[in-house]
Amino acid sequence: MGRLDGKVIWITGAASGLGRESALRCAAEGARLVVTDLAAPDTVAAEIADAGGGVLALAQDVTVEGRWDEVADEAEEAFGGFDVLVNNAGLGENRPLAETTLTQWRRVQSVNLDSVFLGTRLAFRRMRPGGSVINISSILGLVGNAGTAAYCASKGGVRLLSKSAAVEAAQAGLTIRVNSIHPGYIETPMVVNAVNKRPEPDQVMAYIASRHPVGHLGEPADIAHAVVYLASDESRFVTGAEMVVDGGYTAW
Numbered sequence: 616m617g618r619l620d621g622k623v624i625w626i627t628g629a630a631s632g633l634g635r636e637s638a639l640r641c642a643a644e645g646a647r648l649v650v651t652d653l654a655a656p657d658t659v660a661a662e663i664a665d666a667g668g669g670v671l672a673l674a675q676d677v678t679v680e681g682r683w684d685e686v687a688d689e690a691e692e693a694f695g696g697f698d699v700l701v702n703n704a705g706l707g708e709n710r711p712l713a714e715t716t717l718t719q720w721r722r723v724q725s726v727n728l729d730s731v732f733l734g735t736r737l738a739f740r741r742m743r744p745g746g747s748v749i750n751i752s753s754i755l756g757l758v759g760n761a762g763t764a765a766y767c768a769s770k771g772g773v774r775l776l777s778k779s780a781a782v783e784a785a786q787a788g789l790t791i792r793v794n795s796i797h798p799g800y801i802e803t804p805m806v807v808n809a810v811n812k813r814p815e816p817d818q819v820m821a822y823i824a825s826r827h828p829v830g831h832l833g834e835p836a837d838i839a840h841a842v843v844y845l846a847s848d849e850s851r852f853v854t855g856a857e858m859v860v861d862g863g864y865t866a867w
């Protein structure tokens with residue numbers, strides 16, 4: 616018996632990092648997966664299928680409004696609908712505020728926040744009863760940081776969008792829960808590539824590690840475990856919560 620037997624879980628940005636690991640863990644717990652990314656995440660899908668799991672891999676740019684319903688249609692055709700949506704796709708952004716153009720600002724909001732609105736709205740309209748929306752925010756949706764104002768604004772928006780949606784769903788009698796996850800720095804391509812662009816990457820990585828009381832970055836599995844919990848019925852009384860998984864980053 617898996618913890619997610621019978622559930623259909625749709626994960627955006629599933630080709631890499633946290634989305635990929637979450638997809639693999641959810642499949643290992645018995646869920647069937649709809650995995651999407653800018654290009655269909657066929658490698659992740661093959662890993663799931665090779666292990667005997669049910670999976671559908673599709674291309675989905677989360678900023679394209681009309682694509683959400685198309686993917687939901689395909690999920691319905693393949694699996695009869697979906698029970699969990701993990702709004703994971705996102706862009707990192709490091710740019711001094713004074714050098715940020717309005718176009719750059721809007722791009723970050725579009726990928727990181729507008730997409731979460733589109734996905735959460737779709738869940739209200741089409742998710743099966745008893746479902747769970749899991750929105751991947753960040754510690755940088757809880758505390759500020761120099762050089763990442765657009766990113767922080769988008770992730771702070773995800774936090775309060777999630778809480779508002781949780782209250783509205785409950786009051787409307789929709790049996791859908793909505794929660795956000797706030798990872799500390801996790802070793803994924805998003806972080807590693809950004810650090811490698813800096814003049815002294817080793818020192819930057821050591822500094823980032825030192826910001827976490829535990830003294831190191833997290834691993835994708837640390838977030839995937841939280842996704843599994845929020846996707847499962849073990850979290851049936853959890854809605855509107857901000858689940859901080861950050862090695863203590865925001866505790867001091």
Ligand SMILES: NC(=O)c1ccc[n+]([C@@H]2O[C@H](COP(=O)([O-])OP(=O)(O)OC[C@H]3O[C@@H](n4cnc5c(N)ncnc54)[C@H](O)[C@@H]3O)[C@@H](O)[C@H]2O)c1
Nearest residue numbers: 628631632633653676677703704705753798800801803805
């Ligand atoms: N890694 C961290 O330290 C960290 C910390 C806090 C929050 N997060 C958040 O976790 C999520 C996953 O990040 P990650 O670290 O795994 O990054 P990643 O870069 O490894 O993966 C992100 C994925 O999102 C996809 N993506 C980007 N734009 C897209 C779009 N418009 N439509 C569809 N897919 C798109 C990318 O192709 C990529 O596969 C992001 O929302 C990120 O902001 C990451």
